[in-house]
Amino acid sequence: MDDRQLRIRIGLFVLFMLVLLGVLVTLFGSFPDVFARQNKYVVVFEDASGVGEGTPVRRSGVRVGEVSHLRLDNESGEVRVEVLVDQEIVLRQNDRAVLLAGILGGDVTIDFIPARDQPPGSIAEPGYEFKGTRPSGLQALLEQSNAVLPSADAALNDIRRTLKRFDELSPLLEETMREYRDLGKTVRETVPDLRRTNDEIRVATMNWGRLGERLDVLVRTNEEKIAKTLENINETVTRIADTFTEENRRNLSETLKNVRAGTQNLESISRNTDELVKESRKNDRESVQIDRAGG
Numbered sequence: 001m002d003d004r005q006l007r008i009r010i011g012l013f014v015l016f017m018l019v020l021l022g023v024l025v026t027l028f029g030s031f032p033d034v035f036a037r038q039n040k041y042v043v044v045f046e047d048a049s050g051v052g053e054g055t056p057v058r059r060s061g062v063r064v065g066e067v068s069h070l071r072l073d074n075e076s077g078e079v080r081v082e083v084l085v086d087q088e089i090v091l092r093q094n095d096r097a098v099l100l101a102g103i104l105g106g107d108v109t110i111d112f113i114p115a116r117d118q119p120p121g122s123i124a125e126p127g128y129e130f131k132g133t134r135p136s137g138l139q140a141l142l143e144q145s146n147a148v149l150p151s152a153d154a155a156l157n158d159i160r161r162t163l164k165r166f167d168e169l170s171p172l173l174e175e176t177m178r179e180y181r182d183l184g185k186t187v188r189e190t191v192p193d194l195r196r197t198n199d200e201i202r203v204a205t206m207n208w209g210r211l212g213e214r215l216d217v218l219v220r221t222n223e224e225k226i227a228k229t230l231e232n233i234n235e236t237v238t239r240i241a242d243t244f245t246e247e248n249r250r251n252l253s254e255t256l257k258n259v260r261a262g263t264q265n266l267e268s269i270s271r272n273t274d275e276l277v278k279e280s281r282k283n284d285r286e287s288v289q290i291d292r293a294g295g
Contacts, residue, residue, distance in 0.1 A: 038065060038084040039126035043097045043110060047134055048079035050101055050108035057083045059112040064089045067110065081132070083110060094121030097130040 045051070048070065057065040065085035072079055085091065095112045110132070115121070124130070219226070 037087045039087055040068070041083050041085060041091065041124065041126065042129040043081045043083060043132040044129060045079045045081060045099060045132040045134065046077070048081060048099065048132075051079070051081060051099065051110070056107070056109045057085060057112070058109050059085075059089060059091070059095075060114065061111070064112075081110070091124040091128070092121040093124045093128065094118060095124070095130070097132040099132060099134040 051067060051070060053067055053069065055067040056063050057067065065083055067081055068084045069082040070079060071082075091112055092114065094115045096115065098111045098113055099108065100111055101108045112130075
């Protein structure tokens with residue numbers, strides 16, 4: 001099989017898959033209720049203003065489906081609205097299909113409201129036709145207000161909790177404001193000291209600048225003298241270094257040894273002298289005692 005035949009087969013396969021995809025899309029678009037797990041019902045309205053495909057369908061305020069199709073009856077002027085409702089939702093034949101709109105012109109919904117003043121009716125099979133109503137005036141306002149009241153109560157509860165928290169935080173806020181006021185007072189009292197310190201730093205900087213200028217002038221004026229003094233110091237250090245030659249250090253070491261030996265001899269002579277003095281004093285005392293004894 002050459003490359004040309006392979007490309008032809010691949011092209012035919014892709015074309016077949018595209019055709020199959022188009023057929024599936026058409027089937028899903030034309031028969032959504034065949035594949036979707038929803039039941040279809042019909043609601044007949046005399047006036048279906050605001051209703052369109054995709055309009056939410058609710059039961060007792062919970063969304064259970066949506067509008068799939070609308071059809072106007074030219075003879076009676078009624079609007080037949082087809083709705084799709086989830087299969088697990090059970091509708092009763094005595095449920096009221098009510099078309100509701102928001103108080104401020106919000107979204108439109110179709111609500112199935114159970115009959116409260118009578119026992120549950122028979123189950124409405126798929127395809128059952130409901131008579132739709134649209135409340136007007138005070139009734140519509142009351143029904144919509146009943147739907148809004150729980151949200152308003154929750155909002156009021158949130159406001160009460162928020163105000164309570166503000167009351168609890170009020171002492172902390174007052175203390176914080178007091179600390180901010182004390183801090184501001186301290187800052188105001190510190191500003192003059194900071195200004196004086198800044199002035200002193202500025203004056204010190206100027207003095208140091210002047211001192212630097214004077215030192216620079218002094219160095220430039222006495223540059224030759226400073227150089228000569230440094231040369232003299234260098235010569236003196238050189239002479240001192242020359243004085244301490246190897247021979248001079250040996251002589252100095254011998255001299256120190258002789259001085260140490262002489263010091264030791266002096267100590268010996270001193271000891272002998274002390275003994276001689278003691279011996280002479282002893283002899284004198286003995287001669288004195290002999291004289292006294294003879295007399």
